[in-house]
Amino acid sequence: MTKLQVEGLSAFYGQSQALRGLTLELSGGEVLCLLGRNGAGKTTALKAIMGTVPPSSGRLVLDGRELTGLPPQEIPRAGIGYVPQGRRLFTELTVWENLEIGLMTRKTGREALEHALELFPVLRERMQQRSGTLSGGEQTMLAMARAMCLNPSVIMLDEPTEGLMPSAIAGIREAVIRLRSEGVAILLVEQRVDAVLPVADRVAFMDHGEIKAELPIAEVRANPDLLHHYVGIAARPARPATC
Amino acid sequence: MDLAPYLLLAGLEGLVQASVLMLTALGLSLVFGVMRVVNVAHGEFYMLGALIAWACGAYIPGPPVLGFVAGLLVAPLAVGALAWAADRAVLQKIGYNPEGTIVSTIGMLYILQQGALLTFGPDARAVDAPFYYTIRTPWFGYSSYKLFTVAVAILLVAGLWLLMRKSKVGLLMRATQFDRETALNFGIPVGKVYSAVFAIGAMMAAVAGVLVVPNQQAHYLMGTDPLLLSFVVVIVGGLGSIPGTIAAAVLIGLSDGLLSVFFSPTLAKIVSTLLVALVLIFRPEGLFTVKGRRA
């Protein structure tokens, strides 16, 4: 079974350290959520794993294979699919071309594509459309489908529900649950805990570039105030203060 | 005075110039578009193409057409390999830092120029056209070779377009051009794509040099003019845009031809420089680019 191990990953932007010894372990069929407020270092954590922000120290191991220090283009080829923050579609390219790039990453075939399209059937009718002209929800679906085209054993999603309507969020959530049931290891970044409660198995709270605590979801459910304690974010969207 | 023959002649000359310019400028534009590198040495690849074509003509026995065909194959391959090596050895090492690439391509310009001087000497070298058939119009005869140049240029540009739009390699190039980081996130070997693009850009210039050399002698300083004109075309057409570059090359080539025939070559240069200034002031994204989107 899939096992992703991240050990003591640190990263800098110039002189400033944005990631301080990130350590986590993730197995297939499991959803680990990374929570934290703006600037906590969540995106940096994913970029350090992907190698596009080169880690200054630490290790990355996938299924016993040492990925530490590989050039960035080798990380996705090892089977890590990535849905970046803001989706980062190739908006000038068509839907099909975006998917084709995903298929080329690991030379996966028809099957991976069919699987992705089965989860997001709307994309089927839009293959020749320029992806920048898709609706926000469709763009997120395409970003997920593109990552699924790698037939990845790990998928990392960076705030996939950002700016989406509840119905679209439900669709993304369903897809995540489906992938988990198929044994994919999922690292899900969100800002708000209510976005992840329904899908998470474990929750890690990040602040100032490090994980402050990691808890099983049952504990988080039982005690939403923990969040406030760890990273100072409210469990529910903030309401006007009443007391 | 009957104007028609002059117009026709000027139009033909302009077209020939436009097609060579189109090749050179497309190479420059491709490199800038994908790699964000302003390749100041681009004209030297053109010069090398021309000199290699001369060498092929001079050292390969038999009819001129043999040497020409050899030049058409050898020049782009040799120049492409050189550009590939230059990318690996220099540009990649400095991480494609924008100021660094300008300085180092200026360095390449001098190295290539002096290298050519040492190898080929300072003389201008004439090359025989591969064929001399003259097309007769009622007023003047016109070199069929020049029209052949136009045809080859159109074919090559069509080829480049197909490569970029229809092939997997082209897809990788476009993805890299659009978003380098996301390209890496999807396993695209951006370093290799850059080397390939730099080589292809240089090959386009080299082919232009091969094509031009039967009309115009080859020598080690011939790279400057095409470099400047290519910059003009690329700025007017919109950096990194293939259709814009083609349109601008035709516009500049034709206006250059017409103005040179009817007035003077100097006026032609003044007009094109003025055009660049106006474009930079009023439409810095290029005449033929839709705002906010590169075609």
Ligand SMILES: Nc1ncnc2c1ncn2[C@@H]1O[C@H](COP(=O)(O)OP(=O)(O)OP(=O)(O)O)[C@@H](O)[C@H]1O
């Ligand atoms: N390219 C960069 N150069 C310099 N500093 C950066 C860069 N990218 C991020 N940072 C800084 O690193 C820190 C962590 O940023 P990061 O994007 O990882 O936060 P985040 O947790 O993803 O926030 P958000 O929820 O807003 O997406 C921030 O202080 C940010 O300003």
Ligand SMILES: [Mg+2]
């Ligand atoms: Mg972020």
